[in-house]
Structures are given as C-alpha cells and as structure tokens.
Amino acid sequence: MISVAKAVVDLPKAALALLFLFLVACAREPEAVIRLDGQTMGTTYHVTLINPGNLHGDELKRQLDYQLQHFNQIASTYIDDSELNTLNRASIGEWLPVSEPLFNILSLAVEVSWLTGGAFDITVAPLVDLWGFGPRKRQGKPSAEEIEAEMAKVGFNRLELDMLEPKLRKTAALQMDLSAIAKGYGVDAAAIWLESLGVTDYLVEIGGEMRVAGKSPRGDAWRIGVENPGADSDAMLAIELGDIAVATSGDYRNYFEEDGVRYSHTIDPRTGSPITHRLASVTVLDASCAFADAMATGFSVLGAERTLKLAEASDIPVYLLEKTEQGFVARYSSAFKPYLPVATPNTAVEGEQ
Template sequence: MSNPQAAAPLLRTLLLGGAFVLLAGCDNTDSLEQFGGPTQGSTYSIRYVRHVGRPAVAEVRHEVEAILAEVDRQMSTYRGDSDIERFNELPAHSCQVVPAPILELVRIGEQLSMESDGGYDLTVEPLMNLWGFGPQGREQKVPDAAKLAEVRQRVGHRYLRIDGDKLCKDAAVEVDFNSIAAGYTVDRIVDRLKGMGLDSFLADVTGELKAVGRKPDGSPWRIALELPRDDRQVAQRIVVLDGYGVSTSGDYRNYFEQDGKRYSHTFDARTGAPITHNLASVTVFHPSTLMANGLSTLLLVLGPERGWEYAETHGIAASFVMRADTGFVTRTSQAFERLAKGDGHDM
C-alpha cells in the first residue's frame, strides 16, 4: 500500500480556458470556482460550477474541510491521537469502539484482501516501517530475515474482527488506511457537494479524483493519463470523466535500490516484501472513488498478469503501464476502452 506523502499520481486535470471560465446570459452567470489546501500529507482541490443562488466558496470550503478534519481525526497514521492509531497501540486480544467509517473501511479491506488471496492487506504498516517506508520507518534497507519473520507474525487481515461497534485484534496488528482513505474522502465530499445543490464539480484529494457534470462552457472534465517518468510529465491519453472516480497506484516515485535491485513502497502481504514485478502503475476508473483507490493498489500488488486477469474477470476499467526494455508498455482492459469511448454505462 502506498504512502500518500510520497506517491505522486499519474493524473492531471485539464481545465481549458484557464483557472476561471465565465459564461454570461441575460440574467444568469455561472462561474467556475476553486479552492484547495494541504491534507493527508499532500493536497486537495475542489473546482465547482456555481449557479446563481448556489453556495459561495467560503461555505463550500467550510463543509469540505470539516470532512477532511474528521477523516484525519479518525484515520491518520501520522497523528498519535487518531482513532486508528489508538487502536494500533493496543496489544493483541483487545477491542476498541471506533467510528462507523472505520468499520466500513475494514470490511472493504477484508473484501479486497480475500479477492487478492491476501496480497492486498490493511495491516502492512509494521512491514512498511521495517523496510523504511512507513510513518515510523527510519532507514530504507532490506531488513534482517529474522526480524522480517518476527514482524510478519503481526500482519494479516485475518487477525481483525468486528464486534458490534468495536474493532478487535487477535494479534498485535496495525491498520493503515492509506490505500483507500483518500478515495473514501473524495466520495464523502462528493455526497456533501450534491447535498448542497451542486451538480458539476471536480474533487481531488491527494490525486484521487471524481468528476460530475460539465464546466460552465459545456465542456467535460478531462484528465490526462501520464507515463511514469521522474524528469517530466508526458500525457499519454486523455479521458473524459462524468460520474467516475479515478485512482492511480504506482511504484515509480517511492523506492530504494540495494545491490542492484529495486524495492518499491507497495507491499505484497503474502511475502512481507515490496513488489518486484515490472508493473509500474495502474489507473482504475470506478463509480466509487473508494473502490477505484483500493482496486488500483490491489491490481498493482497482483502484477501485470494476475492483475490483468482480475480486471478483465471483474469488468474493471483499468490501464496498466509496464516497464520494458524499450521503455514503457501500456495495456488497457475492455471496460477501460468502453469508458474511454464514452460507453462507460455498459460497464
């Protein structure tokens, strides 16, 4: 699972006509408003079409930042007083009353873990710390085999269980929501924007996106998928969004090399080690940004072949970028091609 402070997304929003676009009518003016700021170790941004009589930026910003603050209090692994960190500090065979959203994400994590045969797992934080990628990580290096074996005893979704409004652990596991928290946050924000009467907007939290409706000039919200390069941004394909969340997981930014071998910040819980295959990134489109977020990580963990088979079997709109001797090779699922051609409703 990825660290949001280090993993830069392969997505760029394309807002043609500048940051603000105005359309004037006889008695009506629609404007494209925007605001943003820091969150979850990265940034967020909201762009929305404001119709006459609809909420101003200050009101919308207040509602959005209330959601961001709530998610941070509940799910941040970078503050010791969050609900999940207080749970993480408990010993084995302990239970704690937690907010309903935490239980919701644990259930989704269990589903994704089962569907990936345990490769995707919400409890890999001790491994991330051990390898130097987590919030308590000190040095990025291959750990001692004995220490790795010891830490792996504290990793596994099977050690988590829900008892009413309590989350319980049968081993000293630590939960890390970094692979789904941003997508969950986007969906929460989208629901709130709709509740405020907004019908066209683009919400971005740490690079996880969802777009609804169109801009004031009638043009769609669009994103550019980029090749995973460190030196510059290279737009590979432009996709129109309306009602879809999108998430990219990749190993191209946060990694280290030791003895000529590359070690990514994305972990396979079955091995206790970073992934080592040639799949550089996966972008997933899904009506639920939460699911897009989790599935992009799941597919990255499964790799170029098993991940591809999973996407095709489950009808997931996904774009895979693999490393090859000549550079990068892209492969897209059938569901992705339907969506890219404007036929996403058949997914």
C-alpha cells in the same frame, strides 16, 4: 461492496499521484465557478464546483476543512489520539466500538483484501517501516529473520468486524494504516456532501485521487491525463469521464538500490518483500473513489497479468503501464476500452481481452 453512501457524511499517504486534470482554457467559461484548495491527509485537495447556486466559496471551504479535519481525527496514523491509533493500541482480543465512518472504511478495506487475495492489506505498515519506506527510517535490505518477525504482525484476516454493533477486535498485534484507501474515502464523502447541497457539476481531488460529476468549466465532460512515466507530457493518454472516480498507484519513483538490485516501496503483504514485477502504474475507475484507491494499490502488488485477469473477471476498468525493454507499454481491461480516445498518439496500447 460496502457503499460509502451509507457512511455518515460528517466526514469526515499512499502512492504519488500520476493523474492531473486538464482544465483547458476556453472562450466561454460559466460565470459561476467556485474553486476550493487546501491541505489534508498530508497532501493537498482541490474542489471545483460549477453553477453552485447560492453557495458561497468561503463558507463551503470552512465547512469542508472542518469535515476533513474531523476525518483525519478518525483515520490518521499521524495523530496520536486518533480513533485509528486508539484501535492500534488496543489489546489483542479486546472488542472496541468503532464509529460508523471508520467502520465503513475498514469493512471496504477487508473486502478489497479478500478480492485481491491479500495483495491489499491495511496491516502492512510494519513491513513498510522495516524496508525503510515508513516513518521509521532505516537503510538497506532487512534480513530474512527480520522479515519473518514482522510478518507475524501482518494479516487482514486477523481483524474481526462485528457487523451488528459495529465493533472490532484484533487477534494479533496489528497496526492498521489506511493511507492506501483514506484519500479515496475522503473524496467520496466530500462528493456526497456536495450532492446533498444540490451540486451536480463538480470535481473533488485529494492527493491525485478524484471523483467527477456533470460538466467541467468548459461545459463538456471532465478530462484527465494519465501520465506515461517514460515520456514527456505529449505522450499522455487523455480520457473523458462521466460520473465516476479515478485512482492511480505508481511504483517507479520511490525506491532504493543496493548491490545493483532495485527495491520498490510497494511491499507485497503476502511475502514481506518489495514487488519484483515490471508494472509501473495502475489507474482504476469506479463509482467509489475509496474502492478505486484500494484496488489500484492491490493491483500494483499483483502485477499486470494477474491484474488483468481479476479485472476481466470483476468487470473493473483498469489501465496499466508496464516497463519493458522497449519502454513503457500500456495495457487495459475490456471495461476500460470505452474510455479510450479513438486515436491515442505517442502511446503504445495493448488491449487485453
């Protein structure tokens, strides 16, 4: 995997987040806690620093906002003159230089595409638009002819990356969209920046994707809850984390129905149509939030069985919620098992070995 640590930390929408942090009140919270909040990438960010030394919140927020704005200028599809949109407008066959941060994220995206057999693909945007889940709003199911026409504009293998320059060219009229990986990358870059300032205990969260290190404000490990979409908050799975990143992708809230058929917003780039399996939520743990972010999307396309098979082969901690006739059932890979609590009340857990 391309390490985000190699990116220039000059820093710089995706599935609705299914994670939130349990910041349980306690009697003795460390005196030095800085919390930063703001908006970026069409969503919100939250940063918590514990014992930040001589660092000051106002100055940290100013620098973080600047870096996130800079990253948006590189990777956003909503900024007309962003670097990514410049590449999207480039002629077929034209080699163009790419900045180091954008090249790193594109390289990682292509790596995840190969790993998932094309289930993750940053060129899927034309199909998302066609089905009415993108900026171009439309109603109803598209025709087979329309799907075929848009499929000609999709395919990560039609991107060529020159690892020496770095530069890129397209061999088809591709439109790249980094919404399923950019938030994770932004989290990683912000975390690396904080570490460069000497911060060892922190949480960085952008749009639900997060990375933690060290201790929480309670003085113990950071704790998160994984939402069960079929139950109330008491059915959440609470897990404690070490120095790791977490990303979640979910399918059950964004869809439309036509003639009694439910069409998910999650589009399979390999078929051009929404997924039809019952996997509702995927949570992935990894040292890299960008990798976890992208893999959560890829796994959401693959479905539970293929996800667990790939996760076992690649030793990836993954936790799934699958819709059944009896409700939502949780399954997980062997690598996720150490993160499970000893007792998991109100949550049906099926381990997959």
